[in-house]
Amino acid sequence: MxxxxxxxxxxxxxxxxxxxxDAVVGTIKEIREGRDYNGNPCxxxxxxxxxxxxxxxxxxxxxxxxxxxxxxxxxVGNRIRITYSGNSQGKPGRNPAKEFxxxxxxxxxxxxxxxxxxxxxxx
Numbered sequence: 001m002x003x004x005x006x007x008x009x010x011x012x013x014x015x016x017x018x019x020x021x022d023a024v025v026g027t028i029k030e031i032r033e034g035r036d037y038n039g040n041p042c043x044x045x046x047x048x049x050x051x052x053x054x055x056x057x058x059x060x061x062x063x064x065x066x067x068x069x070x071x072x073x074x075x076v077g078n079r080i081r082i083t084y085s086g087n088s089q090g091k092p093g094r095n096p097a098k099e100f101x102x103x104x105x106x107x108x109x110x111x112x113x114x115x116x117x118x119x120x121x122x123x
């Protein structure tokens with residue numbers, strides 16, 4: 001039996017949240033364990049972001065993003081919008097943490113035919 005390297009490969013492009021207001025919207029195709037910048041385990045979501053099946057991967061390495069996802073508790077098949085909404089108060093000598101808004105709408109668990117198109121609707 002050969003080693004399954006595929007489960008460690010990334011899918012699609014990775015989402016970057018550089019500027020306040022940066023957002024990603026899509027249907028959750030897969031939720032798996034990824035790694036943050038320090039190699040620590042964190043949630044990773046593979047999103048279908050277009051009707052053509054284009055994918056983006058969100059690595060939830062930031063503490064406030066992990067917290068927002070835990071509160072929203074999205075599932076495979078749900079529609080999700082993740083928005084970089086601002087910065088927290090920074091500690092002296094440290095960068096402020098990024099704050100995120102996570103919105104989840106129920107969707108189909110049948111990803112062959114999404115319940116809604118991968119446009120900004122229904123958000």
